[in-house]
Amino acid sequence: MKSILKYLLFVVFNISPLVAVFPDAIGENGAVTSSSKHASQIGIDVLKNGGNAIDAAIAVGFALSVTFPNAGNLGGGGFMVIRTSSGEVRTIDFREVAPENAFRDMYLDENGDVISGMSLYTAHASGVPGTVAGFEYAHERFGTKSWNYLLRPSIQLATNGFELSFRDAMYLNASRSFFLRDKESAKIFAAQDNYSVGDLFIQKDLAKTLRRISIGGADEFYKGVTSDMIVQCMKRTGGIITKSDLANYRPIERDPITFKYRDYTFYSMPPASSGGICLAEILNQLETISFDSVGFHSTNHIQPFVESERRAYADRAEFLGDTDFTDVPISTLISKSYAEIRFSDYDQYKIIPSSDMGPGEIERYDESDETTHYSVVDKWGNAVSVTITLNGKYGNGIVVDGAGFLLNNEMDDFSIKPGHPNMYGLVGKEANAIAPYKRMLSSMTPTIVDDPEDNLFLVLGSPGGSTIITTVAQIAVNVIDFGMNIQDAVNAPRFHHQWLPDLIFFESDRFSSETLSNLSSKGYELSERKSIGEANCIQIGSSGIKFSAADSRRAACALAY
Ligand code: GLY
Numbered sequence: 001m002k003s004i005l006k007y008l009l010f011v012v013f014n015i016s017p018l019v020a021v022f023p024d025a026i027g028e029n030g031a032v033t034s035s036s037k038h039a040s041q042i043g044i045d046v047l048k049n050g051g052n053a054i055d056a057a058i059a060v061g062f063a064l065s066v067t068f069p070n071a072g073n074l075g076g077g078g079f080m081v082i083r084t085s086s087g088e089v090r091t092i093d094f095r096e097v098a099p100e101n102a103f104r105d106m107y108l109d110e111n112g113d114v115i116s117g118m119s120l121y122t123a124h125a126s127g128v129p130g131t132v133a134g135f136e137y138a139h140e141r142f143g144t145k146s147w148n149y150l151l152r153p154s155i156q157l158a159t160n161g162f163e164l165s166f167r168d169a170m171y172l173n174a175s176r177s178f179f180l181r182d183k184e185s186a187k188i189f190a191a192q193d194n195y196s197v198g199d200l201f202i203q204k205d206l207a208k209t210l211r212r213i214s215i216g217g218a219d220e221f222y223k224g225v226t227s228d229m230i231v232q233c234m235k236r237t238g239g240i241i242t243k244s245d246l247a248n249y250r251p252i253e254r255d256p257i258t259f260k261y262r263d264y265t266f267y268s269m270p271p272a273s274s275g276g277i278c279l280a281e282i283l284n285q286l287e288t289i290s291f292d293s294v295g296f297h298s299t300n301h302i303q304p305f306v307e308s309e310r311r312a313y314a315d316r317a318e319f320l321g322d323t324d325f326t327d328v329p330i331s332t333l334i335s336k337s338y339a340e341i342r343f344s345d346y347d348q349y350k351i352i353p354s355s356d357m358g359p360g361e362i363e364r365y366d367e368s369d370e371t372t373h374y375s376v377v378d379k380w381g382n383a384v385s386v387t388i389t390l391n392g393k394y395g396n397g398i399v400v401d402g403a404g405f406l407l408n409n410e411m412d413d414f415s416i417k418p419g420h421p422n423m424y425g426l427v428g429k430e431a432n433a434i435a436p437y438k439r440m441l442s443s444m445t446p447t448i449v450d451d452p453e454d455n456l457f458l459v460l461g462s463p464g465g466s467t468i469i470t471t472v473a474q475i476a477v478n479v480i481d482f483g484m485n486i487q488d489a490v491n492a493p494r495f496h497h498q499w500l501p502d503l504i505f506f507e508s509d510r511f512s513s514e515t516l517s518n519l520s521s522k523g524y525e526l527s528e529r530k531s532i533g534e535a536n537c538i539q540i541g542s543s544g545i546k547f548s549a550a551d552s553r554r555a556a557c558a559l560a561y
């Protein structure tokens with residue numbers, strides 16, 4: 001069967017078997033790809049047992065809280081884009097919010113200077129978690145299987161343990177000193193001096209928390225025993241999240257950011273994520289040029305790409321923030337006419353330094369390195385694109401007393417002081433200043449793409465902080481403009497520019513020295529990175545076959561059946 005599907009791959013994508021890397025998993029019915037083999041397997045099992053993509057996405061999400069605590073979470077938040085089999089697209093924003101006692105200058109000392117590390121490594125770094133409420137909302141709105149059924153496999157994994165992979169053990173060992181800062185965290189994540197491949201990792205407290213949530217739902221987490229534990233943790237660590245912060249948390253269903261790129265329709269995340277708007281800005285600018293006779297990763301590919309990225313990120317810093325608190329000129333920013341004007345000063349022979357490149361002029365203001373991404377498609381054509389995070393790897397490193405889960409350090413995604421870079425080097429201003437109950441601006445870009453005939457085509461997303469948006473943009477262009485299959489598109493080397501710092505980041509040893517020296521001679525400063533992103537994505541062929549791709553950069557797992 002697999003060889004027939006591989007043959008179809010050649011026919012559908014017209015690619016040579018000599019150059020293409022097959023997607024990791026191919027199936028007629030359903031597909032799941034995530035950062036954890038346990039989580040992907042749980043998702044596939046839900047699909048095989050008649051659950052839809054939303055059911056599977058919820059089960060995968062809870063499983064990641066057990067097997068991928070770097071970013072999978074109960075104590076963080078995220079975003080979900082859902083496309084139903086009828087083609088309707090909705091998004092769920094379960095981003096953390098600033099606690100009621102948060103205030104604009106809370107990370108500054110009496111001289112107005114940023115207190116180093118406070119927005120990242122202390123109890124003050126946590127926003128009110130959104131994940132449990134977000135999953136419950138998705139379940140009530142679109143799910144078909146019982147809530148209890150979707151949590152059961154994760155409870156079992158936490159109770160009985162799972163064998164650590166090389167990557168799991170390596171991450172735990174590398175973060176040991178980070179865990180030792182918090183006694184509750186140390187008990188769980190630094191219980192052994194050293195972890196090895198195959199060690200059984202059991203999380204009894206987390207199992208109890210998941211069991212309580214499976215019985216009492218989000219109400220339990222936000223108003224019940226778990227909420228008391230969070231407040232107790234705040235007392236122990238000096239944090240500011242209150243019972244009423246938790247009781248008042250609400251996920252928000254929003255319209256997607258919708259735009260076309262070369263006749264393909266993109267649906268992505270609106271604020272509180274900057275992902276959809278910046279993705280639209282980048283691709284709209286690129287649409288003003290053609291890649292038809294341009295070599296992949298030649299200077300003529302990379303230069304206009306990074307120039308569109310710089311302009312989008314300059315706008316991000318100026319205009320984007322939580323739309324409940326600040327007016328964001330969304331329809332202007334994602335329009336084709338704005339992209340044309342914004343890109344009109346691009347000259348391949350005359351590079352404008354970022355210091356001279358401000359945000360675009362918006363006349364009308366009156367309009368209405370650790371995260372994880374997974375994608376799911378079911379046999380009916382429902383698709384879900386989910387990105388969740390604690391922000392930094394293992395969040396702020398503080399485990400809620402007796403509850404077994406880590407808290408986020410998402411408050412750092414606010415502009416804690418105008419122009420002060422966050423942990424990803426992103427800067428911001430008033431639009432993303434801290435205020436009680438406000439959502440901090442994200443770069444998460446869960447995205448779904450329909451083909452020109454309005455059929456489901458791609459389910460995209462990635463972790464990677466500020467690089468998420470440019471990773472998604474490159475994968476889309478790799479498929480649409482350069483004709484790659486999804487696995488090749490995901491595996492292809494990545495570059496990134498975010499306006500400030502004024503650098504082109506590129507993955508080490510993966511670009512030709514000719515292209516790099518061309519870019520350098522044009523005046524660009526280049527900076528190497530070991531790797532960028534972990535995009536776990538799905539492509540749907542014209543015959544409805546699902547191609548599930550796990551990013552080769554890390555030990556992700558794609559499955560299909
Ligand atoms: N915490 C990274 C982001 O939301 O973009």
